Amino acid sequence: MEKGKGKLEKRAGSWGRVEAALAVVVLSLVAAGPARGAAKPYVMASTQDLASLAQEIGGDRIEVESIARGYQDPHMVEAKPSFLLKLRRADLLIAVGLQLEIGWLPPLVTQCGNPKIQPGAPGYLEAAQFAEILEIPTGQVTRAMGDVHPSGNPHFWLDPQNGLRVARGIKDKLAQLYPGDAAYFEQRLQAFSQRIADAEKSWDEKMKPYRGMKVVTYHRSWPNLAKRFGLNVVDYVEPRAGIPPSPAHLIELIATMKRENVKVILVEPYFDLKTPNSVAAQTGAQVVVLLPSVGGEKEVTDYFKLFDYDVNLLVRALQAAR
Numbered sequence: 001m002e003k004g005k006g007k008l009e010k011r012a013g014s015w016g017r018v019e020a021a022l023a024v025v026v027l028s029l030v031a032a033g034p035a036r037g038a039a040k041p042y043v044m045a046s047t048q049d050l051a052s053l054a055q056e057i058g059g060d061r062i063e064v065e066s067i068a069r070g071y072q073d074p075h076m077v078e079a080k081p082s083f084l085l086k087l088r089r090a091d092l093l094i095a096v097g098l099q100l101e102i103g104w105l106p107p108l109v110t111q112c113g114n115p116k117i118q119p120g121a122p123g124y125l126e127a128a129q130f131a132e133i134l135e136i137p138t139g140q141v142t143r144a145m146g147d148v149h150p151s152g153n154p155h156f157w158l159d160p161q162n163g164l165r166v167a168r169g170i171k172d173k174l175a176q177l178y179p180g181d182a183a184y185f186e187q188r189l190q191a192f193s194q195r196i197a198d199a200e201k202s203w204d205e206k207m208k209p210y211r212g213m214k215v216v217t218y219h220r221s222w223p224n225l226a227k228r229f230g231l232n233v234v235d236y237v238e239p240r241a242g243i244p245p246s247p248a249h250l251i252e253l254i255a256t257m258k259r260e261n262v263k264v265i266l267v268e269p270y271f272d273l274k275t276p277n278s279v280a281a282q283t284g285a286q287v288v289v290l291l292p293s294v295g296g297e298k299e300v301t302d303y304f305k306l307f308d309y310d311v312n313l314l315v316r317a318l319q320a321a322r
């Protein structure tokens with residue numbers, strides 16, 4: 001505590017006026033906060049999914065927290081001052097990447113003034129580099145066109161194999177930063193890998209009867225999940241990722257759903273259900289609020305429970321749609 005506070009004060013000296021004002025806030029929060037014991041490595045993850053994967057590998061040797069909550073749209077998270085305080089004392093920051101957090105994470109990382117977790121520093125890790133990325137644009141796509149997936153689809157954690165790949169990347173990073181615990185992290189990865197293999201058998205078994213079934217989704221959150229479990233996403237409520245539907249697009253969507261006989265619309269929990277409900281009413285489809293992240297519902301407390309929850313919901317919806 002005292003050591004951390006000293007560091008904060010020293011660094012505050014070189015800041016500009018705005019940062020100095022922020023430092024006052026941060027210091028008062030530090031002073032008010034609970035004292036920390038002998039510090040375990042403190043890992044901040046941008047999302048609860050990454051926090052869950054980090055916890056699987058780090059076990060009781062690390063402390064993990066996330067910034068975004070699983071019920072929030074990960075493209076749009078409010079940058080609160082309390083996040084700055086946490087990022088200030090982080091030893092490692094794990095981000096999704098592919099511009100998912102571009103609207104809120106970079107300003108937090110810059111303002112927190114922690115050199116350990118700046119992009120390029122050893123304490124900054126982007127998960128996307130380890131994962132299979134889908135929907136990488138072939139032509140030129142920029143955010144100026146309004147598309148929030150300009151570098152490929154950033155919702156890649158919704159394939160358990162990508163979860164395993166990311167977990168392995170986190171293991172390598174933790175082993176590099178804390179070589180004394182490398183064997184422990186390796187052992188945790190092996191155990192995680194085995195549990196994922198067992199869980200995948202059960203998820204596959206449940207999803208097998210519905211392979212090839214057609215669905216519509218609100219946002220493009222699900223290409224990895226769909227590919228993994230053999231679902232066919234034929235259209236989207238959003239015409240482009242991050243662009244709200246126009247009346248013209250909805251007319252086309254309804255025509256497509258009727259033609260292709262699509263009876264299920266998957267919606268992320270942070271979108272208004274009014275439009276999906278209206279489309280469903282006109283097509284005889286049902287709306288299913290599927291969770292894209294750990295923490296999307298209270299009981300979805302880890303990476304395994306996320307797939308348990310979604311697979312069960314999908315099975316129920318697809319069974320009724322057959």
Ligand SMILES: [Zn+2]
Pocket residue numbers: 075148149154155219220221241
């Ligand atoms: Zn997205």
